[in-house]
Amino acid sequence: xxxxxxxxxxxxxxxxxxxxxxxxxxxxxxxxxxxxxxxxxxxxxxxxxxxxxxxxxxxxxxxxxxxxxxxxxxxxxxxxxxxxxxxxxxxxxxxxxxxxxxxxxxxxxxxxxxxxxxxxxxxxxxxxxxxxxxxxxxxxxxxxxxxxxxxxxxxxxxxxxxxxxxxxxxxxxxxxxxxxxxxxxxxxxxxxxxxxxxxxxxxxxxxxxxxxxxxxxxxxxxxxxxxxxxxxxxxxxxxxxxxxxxxxxxxxxxxxxxxxxxxxxxxxxxxxxxxxxxxxxxxxxxxxxxxxxxxxxxxxxxxxxxxxxxxxxxxxxxxxxxxxxxxxxxxxxxxxxxxxxxxxxxxxxxxxxxxxxxxxxxxxxxxxxxxxxxxxxxxxxxxxxxxxxxxxxxxxxxxxxxxxxxxxxxxxxxxxxxxxxxxxxxxxxxxxxxxxxxxxxxxxxxxxxxxxxxxxxxxxxxxxxxxxxxxxxxxxxxxxxxxxxxxxxxxxxxxxxxxxxxxxxxxxxxxxxxxxxxxxxxxxxxxxxxxxxxxxxxxxxxxxxxxxxxxxxxxxxxxxxxxxxxxxxxxxxxxxxxxxxxxxxxxxxxxxxxxxxxxxxxxxxxxxxxxxxxxxxxxxxxxxxxxxxxxxxxxxxxxxxxxxxxxxxxxxxxxxxxx
Amino acid sequence: xxxxxxxxxxxxxxxxxxxxxxxxxxxxxxxxxxxxxxxxxxxxxxxxxxxxxxxxxxxxxxxxxxxxxxxxxxxxxxxxxxxxxxxxxxxxxxxxxxxxxxxxxxxxxxxxxxxxxxxxxxxxxxxxxxxxxxxxxxxxxxxxxxxxxxxxxxxxxxxxxxxxxxxxxxxxxxxxxxxxxxxxxxxxxxxxxxxxxxxxx
Numbered sequence: 001x002x003x004x005x006x007x008x009x010x011x012x013x014x015x016x017x018x019x020x021x022x023x024x025x026x027x028x029x030x031x032x033x034x035x036x037x038x039x040x041x042x043x044x045x046x047x048x049x050x051x052x053x054x055x056x057x058x059x060x061x062x063x064x065x066x067x068x069x070x071x072x073x074x075x076x077x078x079x080x081x082x083x084x085x086x087x088x089x090x091x092x093x094x095x096x097x098x099x100x101x102x103x104x105x106x107x108x109x110x111x112x113x114x115x116x117x118x119x120x121x122x123x124x125x126x127x128x129x130x131x132x133x134x135x136x137x138x139x140x141x142x143x144x145x146x147x148x149x150x151x152x153x154x155x156x157x158x159x160x161x162x163x164x165x166x167x168x169x170x171x172x173x174x175x176x177x178x179x180x181x182x183x184x185x186x187x188x189x190x191x192x193x194x195x196x197x198x199x200x201x202x203x204x205x206x207x208x209x210x211x212x213x214x215x216x217x218x219x220x221x222x223x224x225x226x227x228x229x230x231x232x233x234x235x236x237x238x239x240x241x242x243x244x245x246x247x248x249x250x251x252x253x254x255x256x257x258x259x260x261x262x263x264x265x266x267x268x269x270x271x272x273x274x275x276x277x278x279x280x281x282x283x284x285x286x287x288x289x290x291x292x293x294x295x296x297x298x299x300x301x302x303x304x305x306x307x308x309x310x311x312x313x314x315x316x317x318x319x320x321x322x323x324x325x326x327x328x329x330x331x332x333x334x335x336x337x338x339x340x341x342x343x344x345x346x347x348x349x350x351x352x353x354x355x356x357x358x359x360x361x362x363x364x365x366x367x368x369x370x371x372x373x374x375x376x377x378x379x380x381x382x383x384x385x386x387x388x389x390x391x392x393x394x395x396x397x398x399x400x401x402x403x404x405x406x407x408x409x410x411x412x413x414x415x416x417x418x419x420x421x422x423x424x425x426x427x428x429x430x431x432x433x434x435x436x437x438x439x440x441x442x443x444x445x446x447x448x449x450x451x452x453x454x455x456x457x458x459x460x461x462x463x464x465x466x467x468x469x470x471x472x473x474x475x476x477x478x479x480x481x482x483x484x485x486x487x488x489x490x491x492x493x494x495x496x497x498x499x500x501x502x503x504x505x506x507x508x509x510x511x512x513x514x515x516x517x518x519x520x521x522x523x524x525x526x527x528x529x530x531x532x533x534x535x536x537x538x539x540x541x542x543x544x545x546x547x548x549x550x551x552x553x554x555x556x557x558x559x560x561x562x563x564x565x566x567x568x569x570x571x572x573x574x575x576x577x578x579x580x581x582x583x584x585x586x587x588x589x590x591x592x593x594x595x596x597x598x599x600x601x602x603x604x605x606x607x608x609x610x611x612x613x614x615x616x617x618x619x620x621x622x623x624x625x626x627x628x629x630x631x632x633x634x635x636x637x638x639x640x641x642x643x644x645x646x647x648x649x650x651x652x653x654x655x656x657x658x659x
Numbered sequence: 660x661x662x663x664x665x666x667x668x669x670x671x672x673x674x675x676x677x678x679x680x681x682x683x684x685x686x687x688x689x690x691x692x693x694x695x696x697x698x699x700x701x702x703x704x705x706x707x708x709x710x711x712x713x714x715x716x717x718x719x720x721x722x723x724x725x726x727x728x729x730x731x732x733x734x735x736x737x738x739x740x741x742x743x744x745x746x747x748x749x750x751x752x753x754x755x756x757x758x759x760x761x762x763x764x765x766x767x768x769x770x771x772x773x774x775x776x777x778x779x780x781x782x783x784x785x786x787x788x789x790x791x792x793x794x795x796x797x798x799x800x801x802x803x804x805x806x807x808x809x810x811x812x813x814x815x816x817x818x819x820x821x822x823x824x825x826x827x828x829x830x831x832x833x834x835x836x837x838x839x840x841x842x843x844x845x846x847x848x849x850x851x852x853x854x855x856x857x858x859x860x
Contacts, residue, residue, distance in 0.1 A: 382672055425672055445692075452679075452691040454721050478695040479715040482666040483722075 002033035004127060005061040006120060007052055009043035009068035011098055016041075018102035020113040024067070028120050033128075035059055044074045049081040056085040063127045067095040067120050090133040090575070090635055095123040118651035122644040129640035138571040138614040140226040141325040144562055145170065147218055147505065148330035150178020151548060152540025152555040154200050156328045159559030161209035165566055168322055169204070170213045170232060175275030175282035176201065178332055179541075182262065184362035184370075186548060187412040188443035194365075196548070214275070215285055219319065221508050224598075224615040225535025226325050226571040234318040238286035238294070239272070243310035246274075246283050250302040250311070258290045260367075264357035266375060267367035272302050286311075326535050326562045327509060329519055330555065331502055333541035336391040336398065336495040344390065344463045344492055350376040351470050352463060352490040355409055362416050372420055374489055377468065381488030384417055385472045386410045386428045387460050391495040393431060399495045399516060404545040406493035407434045411444045411453070413491065418451035427485065428455050429474050437549065456483060463490055496545035510598070511536045519543045529558045537561055576634050577616035578623060582608055584630035591622035591631055667722060675723025682720050686759035692749035693717045699743035699753050709733035710772075713743055713753050716760070729764040732772040733757075735780075778805035791838045794829035796820075 008025045010016035021039045029037030036055045040048050043066055055061060064087070066078045071094040079089035097116040105112035144160050146153045149171030157167045169176065183193035204210055213232060220231040254270035262269070271290040274282040292299035293313055303311040335354050338347035345352050351374050353361075364370035374381050388406050391398035407430070414426035433455065435441040447453055458475035465471070469486040476483050498517035506513045511531040512520045519538050522530040529538050539555040540546070546554070565571075578591075578599070585608040592600045592609060599615035600622055602608075609631075623631045629638060669675065683690055693714070700712040711719065711733045719728050728734070737757040744752035761780065764771065771777050779802050786798035799816065803809050819825050832838075 423672075423676075425676070445694075448694065449689065449692050455694065457695065476718060478697065479712075479718040480664050481715075481718075482664060483669065484666060485669040 002063055002128065003035045003059065003061050004033055004063040004065065004124060005036040005052070005055045005059065006034055006038075006124070007043055007048075007055075007064070007066045007068075008037070008039040008097075008116075008120075009048070009066065010039060010041045011069060011102075012041065015068070015098050015102045015116075018106050018109055018112045019097060019116045020109060021116075023113055024097075024117050024120065027117055028124075031121070031124065034124070036061060043068050044077055049077070052078065052081050053085050056082055056087055061087065062091065063130070064092040065095050065120060065123050065127060066092070067097045067116065067123075069098040070094075070096050070100075088132040091127065091130050093123050093127050093130070095120045114651070118648055121651060122647040125643040125647045126636075126640045129637060129643065130635045133575040133634060136573040136575050136577075136613050138226050138573060140566070140568065140571045141228075141323050142166070142566045143168070143322075143324045144326045144328060144566075145218075145228070145230055145322065145324040146328040146330060148178065148328075148332055148540065148542070149173070149176030149212070149214070150330060150332045150540060150551075151180045151197065151200070152330035152332070152542075152551045153178070153328065154197075154204060155552050155555035156330060156537075156539050156559045156562075157210050158200065158203050158207065159556050160562060161207045163559075163563050165209065165563070167210045168213060168232075168324065169210055170216045170218060172215065172217050172235075173275045174215050174237070174273075174285045176204065176212060176214060177275065179356075180548065182264075182356055182363070183359050184364075184366075185412065185416065187408045188437075188439040190412070193363075213320075214282075216320075218505060218508060221327070221510075222598075223323075224612065225565075226614065228324050228327060228535060230322050230324055230327075232320045232322060234320065235285075236288075236315040236317050237284075238288070238291075238312055238315050239284055240310040240312050240315075241283045243308045244283045244306075245308055247307065249305050249307065250284060253301050253305045255299065255301060256290050256292055258287070263360050263367050264354065266353075266357055266360055286313075326537060326565055328537045328539055328555075328558050328562070329505065329509065329511065329531070329542055330539040331505060331519075331542040332499045333496045333545065334499050336497050338492060338494060340398075341391060341492070341494075343461065344387070344490070345465070349463065349465050349470060349490075350374075351381075351488065352492065354492050354494045355406065355413070358413055358491045359409075362413065362420075370420075372417060372489075379488070380421060382421070382424045383485065383487045383489075384414075384424060384426050385460075385470075385474075385485070385487040385490045386414055386426060386493065387463075387490065388428065388430045388433075388493045389459070390492040392493075399497065401495075401516070401545070402434065403493075403496040404434070405496065405547050407432075408440055408443070408547065410491075410493050411435075411447050414453045415447040415451050418453070426451070426453050427472075427487070428453060429460050430455060430457055431459065437547070458483075496541060498542055502542060509533065509536050529554055529561055535565075571614065573614055574618070575613070576618045576636070577613050578611050578618065578620075578631055578633055580609055580611060581630050581632065582606070584628050585609055586628055586630070588627065590625050590627065594621045594625040596621060667719075667724060670723050674725075675721075678723045678725045679720055682756070682759060682763070685763060686752070686756045688751050688756055690717055690720055690751065690756075692751055693721075694749070696748060698746045698748065699751075702742040702746050703737075704740060704742070705736045705738055709736050713737075713757075717751070717753075717756070726769075728760060729767060729769045730772070734760040734764060735771050735773045735776045775802075775806040775808060778802055781805060787838065788842045790829040791832035791835040792830065795825045796827060797829065799825070 006028045008021045010021050025037050025039040028034055036059050040051055042048050064082050075094050079092045082092045083089045097119055101112055101116050143166040146157050146167055146169045149169055153169060157169045160167050177197055180193050180197050186193055215237055216232050216234045219233040222229040250272045251270050254272045256271035257268035259265045260267055260269035272284050272286045274284045288294045335356055338354055360366040361368050361372050388410055392403040410428055414428055417424055417426050435444045456476045458477045460472055460474040462473040470490050472485050472487050474483045502517050503513060510533045514520050519542050521528050522532045531538055537558040539558045540551045587607040589602055597615050597617050599612045601610055603610045618633055620633055623633055695714055697714050700706050700714045703713055706712050711731050716733055734757050739754045741754045744754050782798050782802040782805055786793045
């Protein structure tokens with residue numbers, strides 16, 4: 001005979017206001033194998049838990065049902081409570097009489113009470129079939145993969161490496177640094193981007209725990225949390241980096257030029273180039289689309305001039321296999337392409353540029369050596385119009401969200417413009433100015449006060465070329481005036497969008513993205529740096545637009561999550577997963593196809609299906625799909641579920657029926 | 660806002676910056692601080708009668724639209740109640756600004772749109788010069804003489820007088836010498852204004 005205990009919670013008045021908890025507790029107590037039954041105002045409170053623990057100990061209970069809220073709330077609480085008294089946690093079950101009873105039947109106390117009783121009776125029926133289970137322990141590879149070498153990836157890598165774990169940092173560009181490498185000074189303290197990035201890059205280079213893999217991409221990811229098998233593709237650089245001394249002769253002599261992505265098209269780069277062109281320190285790669293040798297074999301200049309003989313036109317790509325325990329996705333952002341914005345000139349007016357291009361202009365290492373000059377004729381501009389919210393906050397045509405960084409970088413750019421060209425006048429068209437972080441509002445007000453920036457609230461209707469200037473039609477809604485002015489240059493604060501290829505990467509990782517392509521987190525407040533896919537962690541703008549401060553904070557949060565994961569000896573996992581009866585399984589493989597977590601695989605030798613317990617989330621898809629009922633879920637076996645349904649059906653015939 | 664939307668074409672940058680600098684110099688306020696929260700306008704008792712709201716006046720100065728500002732009736736309808744300046748989150752004293760704009764308007768020979776307003780302004784200033792504070796009886800008399808408008812508000816004026824609201828004799832203040840000193844320093848400017856009055860009546 002079982003010795004079950006049932007504990008009915010009032011949840012204040014949440015349950016007791018609708019369900020007669022005393023009556024339920026009394027009636028359940030009369031069931032034969034229930035040796036203890038009681039009610040209490042808050043079971044989850046310390047005294048409530050103590051009631052359960054005392055009953056388990058004093059009455060020698062071998063199974064517990066807590067009738068309370070949803071198991072997502074307090075299942076863990078009560079399982080820990082019974083475990084502390086030596087009872088197996090998997091014989092503690094929750095009967096949900098709040099969300100599924102009292103909250104939905106307010107005003108019908110009699111039948112709500114009957115239903116609560118039947119819910120508890122059916123859970124007792126399930127408990128009768130429960131097995132004692134042990135937590136699963138999985139091996140753990142204490143090495144992390146970081147995808148993306150911007151400030152997010154760099155920060156996460158350093159934090160992880162400093163705590164003693166190995167890190168593989170994969171970057172698809174020829175060198176690490178990311179977007180931060182393109183910036184001039186950063187808000188709100190006007191620190192030089194290089195002074196932030198430089199020491200971090202040096203730390204990366206000197207840290208023996210970090211293996212940087214530039215010009216590489218993640219090709220394939222298999223496995224699961226604790227043990228991912230990753231295939232990394234090293235793209236051909238056509239340069240033997242072991243021999244190359246980064247002397248730069250090839251960069252000088254290469255005869256082919258194309259627009260530089262890094263310089264946002266403000267200048268050209270050679271067909272052989274380094275990642276951060278301006279820095280001229282990284283080792284070069286050859287662009288196979290523009291290199292004349294690789295296109296039609298007509299040029300071998302770089303090979304001829306290289307003093308080290310490092311050029312390898314025949315170099316192929318390399319595939320590398322690595323096993324890691326956790327993956328950080330720090331893939332960063334792009335700016336919304338100006339070419340898609342008709343009213344601002346479709347990217348055709350040379351003096352209309354985007355925020356990143358203006359950053360390159362402001363940067364001392366940029367194409368103009370830090371001087372602000374009009375791209376069309378090189379003249380120093382006097383009147384510059386900045387337009388905020390370009391393609392952001394425009395749900396009908398572009399992106400509905402706020403890109404978060406534009407208000408601040410526009411204020412900063414206008415301030416720097418005024419400092420570099422004192423007789424210039426910046427105009428800033430805005431919808432709202434959002435300065436929601438420490439020191440930001442003060443920065444903005446300071447800039448307006450000192451630099452006489454003119455802020456105009458309203459969207460710009462049209463930007464077009466008039467002679468050699470750019471005509472701007474806007475509105476100042478605060479004074480109810482339409483404003484027309486001739487600007488020398490227009491800077492668009494275009495929307496932050498996820499970087500190209502994010503959807504492919506996410507698909508390979510089985511991570512999810514929202515409709516704009518930003519990686520989704522498991523829970524916006526409770527698990528903000530975890531992907532819903534276990535073992536995948538998020539950092540930086542790939543998850544959503546954010547500034548450097550937030551990016552670094554998020555990257556460190558990610559690293560600390562991984563540190564706590566890696567600090568375990570083995571990976572502990574809930575044992576409530578699927579299992580297969582090898583006597584019944586016919587090896588049809590339907591379960592393998594339906595499993596959304598890739599937890600099912602065919603055992604080729606035995607000809608039957610098997611379960612990767614570490615991957616299985618216990619969703620039940622395979623159980624429903626199995627034509628032979630060979631798949632079962634631990635502690636939710638078919639016999640238990642049918643038993644619950646029968647119990648409930650009996651009750652429905654009696655007290656729950658109408659009238 | 661019931662004031663009609665009009666289009667403004669911004670003048671060239673030099674003109675704009677000069678006018679802004681001149682106004683700021685005259686009133687001593689930093690107009691760059693204005694972030695157009697409109698608190699001045701919502702509290703202003705005369706804003707409903709103004710052609711431009713106080714916040715718009717600030718913006719028009721930033722735009723360098725000198726003529727629109729100095730010709731507006733807003734600068735003359737301001738009663739210097741100081742509600743705007745008291746409430747401004749950036750401590751811009753719009754009352755001082757309006758004072759400066761009135762003087763600039765007269766100096767540059769713009770015609771005030773409101774009838775008799777310049778005469779009242781000057782009668783007010785003279786009254787203060789004489790006694791250090793306004794003496795209603797002499798100020799009103801002076802206004803009547805300056806404007807040539809003898810009959811308007813005569814009966815309400817008499818009633819006020821009967822109730823003792825318009826004292827016959829002016830009061831004296833302690834700092835009268837300092838007031839006179841101020842007037843002396845700005846005499847040259849005042850002379851110009853007096854001369855303009857005839858034209859802008």
